[in-house]
Amino acid sequence: MKSAQYIREVPQRYRLEAGKCTGCGKLHFPPRLVCDGCGSREFEAATLPRQGTLLTWTVIHAAPPQFSLETPYVVGIVELDGGVRLTCQVADCDPEELAVGAPVELVFRRIKEDNAADIIQYGYKAVLRRE
Ligand SMILES: [Zn+2]
Structure with a gap:
């Protein structure tokens, strides 16, 4: 990028x-x-809003090169309160504990390093809300 x-x-x-x-x-x-x-x-x-629910997800085993060290990881579609949907990584979870409609919130995390541009990219990931 x-x-x-x-x-x-x-x-x-x-x-x-x-x-x-x-x-x-x-x-x-x-x-x-x-x-x-x-x-x-x-x-x-x-x-x-940072809070929403998990609509669907998949476990990535074969990733593009910049994410290959992180496999397997989960990517999901989250519907935020208010209706906006976005695709992001679902972090800090065992895929076995995920469920449609599970409450999640977005947190700020390191996404990847772009060595060519000398940038460490940050962005949002979803984590399960554990009450
Ligand atoms: Zn309009």
């Missing part, structure tokens, strides 16, 4: 910043240029 692209994505990666349509209120994550709800091009920044 080029460093300029990385810097551009920092608000999403680090602050879970979504684009909230000022026309209809729909949240878009990642932010987009045109609302698919009403066609508006006007957005304001909105921070996504």
Whole structure:
């Protein structure tokens, strides 16, 4: 990843910043240029809730080279409170304990190092909420 692209994505990666349509209120994550709800091009920044539920997941055994040392790991689709869905790694879990609808929250973690650009990337991962 080029460093300029990385810097551009920092608000999403680090602050879970979504684009909230000022026309209809729909949240878009990642932010987009045109609302698919009403066609508006006007957005304001909105921070996504960190809590949600696990919709589905898969265990990755054969990963791209930059993640090969982490296998096996879990990638899931999370629906945050409010309805935004995103794909992310599900960390600190045994896949056997995962369930559809399990409560999760997003935490901030190291994602990978990009040695070519000399960047350590951070971002969000989901973990199970254990009450
Ligand atoms: Zn809209």
